[in-house]
């Protein structure tokens with residue numbers, strides 16, 4: 001039994017005894033419970049159930065277990081709808097999953113959860129990407145929108161999304177008819193916390209916020225033999241080295257220098273013993289690009305390099321390298337619609353003060369929020385803004401080289417949650433109300 005199955009209900013029960021009476025102030029308590037009880041991608045069982053229960057309390061029409069993965073299994077998606085007369089339909093998404101990392105923040109509410117991952121291995125679990133900040137902000141925004149119904153018109157569709165870290169959660173929701181069952185939104189919003197921005201600050205970028213990612217497995221095949229008789233075989237280790245060197249030129253020689261692109265070989269395995277030439281070498285690549293066009297240059301370049309190695313080494317057709325795109329870990333770039341971004345930026349500036357809102361920035365990380373825009377055409381305008389979650393003093397010291405701020409996906413990532421959540425709710429609510437005018 002996973003530790004979290006026991007820990008969460010107890011913590012949650014204690015929490016709910018005190019909630020209700022103090023709606024706004026219990027948000028930080030909700031956050032702490034969530035942080036202490038993270039759940040991995042594909043296993044957001046209690047996170048989704050508790051979010052659903054909280055949203056029902058404030059009057060949303062809630063559906064659970066929304067989402068279907070490629071293998072047909074059900075996901076733990078939560079969709080909560082609040083109708084408020086005629087007007088636009090706005091989708092707001094928060095991702096719910098945590099990461100397989102042992103938490104080392106030392107916080108009083110740090111996670112001690114150990115759970116089994118999809119492969120059945122026991123791993124530590126931690127909200128190291130701040131998705132607990134996102135879920136709590138969604139709940140706070142949901143309460144605000146329910147309480148301030150006289151300030152807006154239309155329909156709000158809130159989405160508690162599973163499995164962002166495995167990049168298959170948004171696709172699972174869409175595959176399960178998210179837009180058919182709950183209406184096609186006129187626009188969609190999301191927020192991600194950032195270790196690069198101080199608490200109190202919000203960044204709204206116009207354009208690509210997150211890169212397209214394509215995960216590729218390459219098997220370089222040769223003909224094995226004795227290490228002392230290389231002429232009788234075809235050495236896949238040498239060929240793998242040629243291939244790796246060749247693909248270094250995709251970014252440096254094939255891309256427009258104004259594009260951002262990355263090609264990384266993160267794993268290489270081949271051979272068993274120094275004097276045996278193996279039959280094959282396996283490589284795992286991750287590639288990133290700031291646009292769909294730049295990604296096509298990368299993928300085409302990898303195919304050509306693999307083909308080129310086969311040709312130059314005289315490999316027969318049946319021993320050519322195998323290039324396989326891992327669809328479940330592949331996704332498009334996330335692009336903030338410029339017109340919507342300008343509107344959201346203005347609305348948040350109105351609520352927080354113009355000096356608190358920056359232009360934001362793009363990163364080479366990936367985000368499956370892109371799927372809500374329906375790429376490649378991107379017919380639904382979407383905006384993902386970033387929320388500062390780091391103590392301003394610490395960030396100032398870090399930029400002077402006198403301190404270190406642990407980033408997301410690290411065991412010491414510790415957002416300044418209580419103050420940041422207030423800013424997040426204020427910003428998301430202001431943006432939503434602005435977009436929900438007739």
Ligand SMILES: [Zn+2]
Pocket residue numbers: 129165408409
């Ligand atoms: Zn992440």
Ligand SMILES: [Zn+2]
Pocket residue numbers: 129130131164192
């Ligand atoms: Zn994230």
